[in-house]
Amino acid sequence: DQQVKQNSPSLSVQEGRISILNCDYTNSMFDYFLWYKKYPAEGPTFLISISSIKDKNEDGRFTVFLNKSAKHLSLHIVPSQPGDSAVYFCAASEGFNKFYFGSGTKLNVKP
Amino acid sequence: NAGVTQTPKFQVLKTGQSMTLQCAQDMNHNSMYWYRQDPGMGLRLIYYSASEGTTDKGEVPNGYNVSRLNKREFSLRLESAAPSQTSVYFCAISPSGNTIYFGEGSWLTVV
Numbered sequence: 001d002q003q004v005k006q007n008s009p010s011l012s013v014q015e016g017r018i019s020i021l022n023c024d025y026t027n028s029m030f031d032y033f034l035w036y037k038k039y040p041a042e043g044p045t046f047l048i049s050i051s052s053i054k055d056k057n058e059d060g061r062f063t064v065f066l067n068k069s070a071k072h073l074s075l076h077i078v079p080s081q082p083g084d085s086a087v088y089f090c091a092a093s094e095g096f097n098k099f100y101f102g103s104g105t106k107l108n109v110k111p
Numbered sequence: 112n113a114g115v116t117q118t119p120k121f122q123v124l125k126t127g128q129s130m131t132l133q134c135a136q137d138m139n140h141n142s143m144y145w146y147r148q149d150p151g152m153g154l155r156l157i158y159y160s161a162s163e164g165t166t167d168k169g170e171v172p173n174g175y176n177v178s179r180l181n182k183r184e185f186s187l188r189l190e191s192a193a194p195s196q197t198s199v200y201f202c203a204i205s206p207s208g209n210t211i212y213f214g215e216g217s218w219l220t221v222v
Contacts (some may be wrong), residue, residue: 038138043213098156100170
């Protein structure tokens with residue numbers, strides 16, 4: 001059973017608006033969380049991460065929020081741009097060892 | 112490609128054939144990984160190597176063997192390929208332990 005879940009296979013957003021991608025996990029021992037972006041025919045690229053001791057981390061247009069009690073994290077992209085259209089994966093690790101990924105959410109930002 | 116080179120990039124195999132996917136890094140990072148990506152399943156960890164000479168099973172190790180004979184290279188072997196192993200395979204490295212970086216992928220089709 002997958003320990004990291006992304007329940008929305010796709011999301012469509014208008015350019016300039018906010019994109020919110022969600023991720024849930026089941027293993028309470030996970031202590032580090034990451035988001036990756038993937039374009040077709042390329043490898044996933046690292047986007048942003050957050051440690052379990054924090055509840056928010058920002059990097060430019062990207063912000064990740066962590067709610068440990070709900071075992072939930074989200075990625076906010078503001079403002080969304082057409083170039084953000086890609087598949088986004090969340091990932092989690094326990095003690096910087098193995099990294100477990102969700103099934104991905106395909107984001108489409110419409111011009 | 113984060114200093115990760117995968118070969119071959121594309122391969123078609125017949126059921127029952129064997130082959131090895133090669134992964135090489137141009138640095139001396141300890142941790143290396145093999146993932147497979149399938150539609151709707153996201154990225155699933157096949158095997159993980161924390162250092163030269165050590166390997167550990169991931170989520171989906173059945174049907175695969177790995178070898179980490181030196182620090183630079185981590186190979187994934189399919190001894191008797193099955194159509195269920197048709198997938199995109201990604202090798203990854205972890206320079207600092209808290210983030211992993213992927214290669215460009217190897218597309219494998221088993222007919």
